[in-house]
Amino acid sequence: MKELTPMMKQYMEVKEKHPDSILFFRLGDFYEMFFEDALTASRELEITLTQRDCGMNEKAPMCGVPHHVAEVYIGRLVEKGYKVAICEQLEDPSVAKGIVKRDVVRVVTPGTITDTNILDEKTNNFLASIFIDNTGVGLSYVDNSTGEMYTTEFLNRDEEKCYKFIIDELGKISPSEIICNENLFSNNKYIKIIKNNLNPFFNIYKDTNIEYEDLKSLITKLFNKSLDNLTIEKRIYSIISTAKLIDYLNETQKHALNHINNLFFYEAKDYMILDINTRINLEIHETILSRQKKGALIYILDKTNTSMGGRLLKKWLEEPLLSIVEINKRLDMVQYFFENIPILEKLRELLKQVYDLERLSGKISNGSCNGRDLIALKNSLEILPLLKEILVDTGDDNLVRIGEKLDDLNDIFILINKSIKDNPPIAIKEGDLIKAGFDANLDRVREANVKGKEWLANLEAKEKQKTSIKNLKIGYNKVSGYYFEITKSNISQVPDYFIRKQTLKNAERYFTEELKEMEETILNAKDESLKLEYKIFQAIREKIKNEIPRIQTSSKVVSLIDVATSLSKISYENNYTRPKLNNKGYINIKDGRHPVVESLIEGNLFIPNDTYLDKDKDMVHIITGPNMAGKSTYMRQVAIIILMAQIGCFVPAMEANISIVDRIFTRIGAADNLSKGDSTFMVEMNEVSNIIKNATENSLIILDEVGRGTSTYDGLSIAWAVVEHITNNINAKTLFATHYHELTQLQDKFSKIKNLTMSAKENGEEIIFLRKIIKGSTNKSYGIQVARLAGVDKDIIDKANEILNTIEMSHEINITRVLSESKQEKKQLDLMDYKKEYYINEIRNININELTPLESLNILSKLIKEAKTLEEN
Helix, strand or coil: CCCECHHHHHHHHHHHHCCCEEEEEEECCEEEEEHHHHHHHHHHHCCCCEEEEEECCEEEEEEEEEHHHHHHHHHHHHHCCCEEEEEEECCCCCCCCCCCCEEEEEEECCCCCCCCCCCCCCCCCCEEEEEEECCEEEEEEEECCCCEEEEEEEECCCHHHHHHHHHHHHHHHCCCEEEEEHHHHCCHHHHHHHHHHCCCEEEEECCCCCCHHHHHHHHHHHHCCCCCCCCCCCCHHHHHHHHHHHHHHHHHHCCCCCCCCCCEECCHHHECEECHHHHHHCCCCCCCCCCCCCCCHHHHHCCCCCHHHHHHHHHHHHCCECCHHHHHHHHHHHHHHHHCHHHHHHHHHHHCCCCCHHHHHHHHHHCCCCHHHHHHHHHHHCCHHHHHHHHHHCCCHHHHHHHHHCCCCHHHHHHHHHHECCCCCCCCCCCCCECCCCCHHHHHHHHHHHHHHHHHHHHHHHHHHHHCCCCCEEEEECCCEEEEEEEHHHHHHCCCCCEEEEECCCEEEEECHHHHHHHHHHHHHHHHHHHHHHHHHHHHHHHHHCCHHHHHHHHHHHHHHHHHHHHHHHHHHCCCECCEEECCCCEEEEEECCHHHHHHCHHHCCCCEEEEECCCCCCEEEEECCCCCCHHHHHHHHHHHHHHHHHCCCECCCEEEEECCCEEEEECCCCCEHHHCECHHHHHHHHHHHHHHHCCCCCEEEEECCCCCCCHHHHHHHHHHHHHHHHHHHCCEEEEECCCHHHHHHHHCCCCEEEEEEEEEEECCEEEEEEEEEECCCCCCCHHHHHHHCCCCHHHHHHHHHHHHHHHHHCCCCHHHHHHHHHHHCCCCCCCCHHHHHHHHHHHCCCHHHCCHHHHHHHHHHHHHHHHHHHHC
């Protein structure tokens, strides 16, 4: 039986080291895939499947892609959730003895991909690392394309709280890939939640593979800093998750990680916390229905001119600030540009010319940058002195300090400007990269090459004259080298010293000893020139690589100015106002508007509304009103105005004074999760449970139609109990929209509860929505009128009105009596018909052991008489 061919044996050896990856095996100008990898790639990439002899009398399935377009195919596979191992030729095939040495130089995964053609330019691509045990959790994450790395940890013996922390943080960063320990991955409940919401690629490591001292060494080696300087000296969980992250990067990237040069530790509680449900319900990054950016909050706010600024704005939206001092620093910048429009526009025009410095740094670090990337870097750096000058000249203390911190990187600009041609080719090994005059040795070699070409031109002219063959010409190809080409009609005039080289259909090719000698000189010069250019380019790239921290520092300044000018522009164009901030617990908004909804309404017809919430008499607002009247829009706009204020943006209102909010909770709309087996009502109750467990007195709670997913009495009971609990136990500012009009009676029993309603005007059977929120309540939902507007058949509408009148006459819930009973007996009534409840309580209160027979008969007679009277009425 035959053995594997040498090449296939080499392939199998490499593949065994990367069993979970599709192996791109370099063969000449192609990356080839074999066996199962070929079948998978052929199917996913829709490329032709062929075969190749692999020895053992077998044919191996094979498919391949050209090396110069491989990144496109790799990206497509990674987008589908595959890992791709790139196996390169490590020596020149022309000089290799035997089979060419090959090995994997990089493993591309969903969380490590750096190809800017695939990545969303204004969205980070995070790789997350999680370690969890029974006392805490560590979470670290990195964007390999930009070099940003963060870490946090949460210590708690409550498993549910630890997993809630993980889900909230993952919801914030939306990683495309997660590495985690077995303890996390074995928890099916929470892994399902993560997969359903984020669908990341998972990699698992064994809990037993943790050598703490080795892990600390990995961190200090990468950053060349002590753990104390990285502020994680005693943060064991962050150390573990960070080290595992670095280990994975080393394993997959296989090159220096110069662009990852700092680690930022943060506490989640230092920022406003927005859970996954809140982000979805407020439509911060995408709409609920279409999952599109258009129609979401970020679509309104993002007028950034750089990719870096777009990513920073997204981070601000994910992490609103809690410090009034820090928020006001941002607001000060926004206000300056708001009041100085010419400077704002001048900066924005300059920012349009700045490329993605962060991702360019990443490409320089991993060695994938080409000449055009360096020109993009140069063109960006040319703008920095102009930005710096404008910032310093503003005279604004904050902007002057920022401008003075901006390193214009002039030395890097000069280096690139002197060395790299302005319009270089994409390839870096084919020459035409380096400017004349930059390197004397390269100039000398090029001169030899140029002189050789001049010599060839002279030789061609000389031989034409000597032979009298006018169409004689000197040509070149890689196979034949240089040659004289003469048509067959002139062969009789070929001199004796011409030596035949090749016969064509209509011509003959010749060489002479003189031409052969010069060919060697010219080709050596050309080959040497290409090698020199590549070597010089590598040296330039290495010099710039050493300056990556400086480039990243400047990119952060550019990003900051980009976000500030973006927020200023939208504030100016949309008539936003600078919010005031307080820690006194009250929120006062005059003529507040929903920034997205108002942008979609033509003619500036959005109806603004006031909002006042505090901790005393206006803590909980019960909001009633018709369907379609705008209750959900109103509540969302309050949350969004607070969110915008705490990221440092002006807000859509006439005036706004915002008490700092630590969390925003929302329970809006109806949704199910069939993949988990959860009904609409179960989803609703899960969200309510999360709010009750995690809200504080400094939170904002928005609840819309709690209890509507079950029977009327069950739902009313739950809604009622939730309002009571928030009022008595949490003391959080709350907007509670409901169609349970009975809840409006709570205002009479709790001083912290106020009733509001969305006004509407009836005109016969028609209803006009006024979109204005006013004090008071309504006992009508106008659902039947809305059904009429929707075109429901008139017979159905008439019957619905008849049924409604009957129900309203026969059902009445006295909330005052139930509240009284609740306080006396310390228990919740089930809110069945109150009149039934009355007799149940009467019977329960009878102590039969203390009654005489006559007393028992009197009580029974009294109950029978009341029951008959009730039945008659």
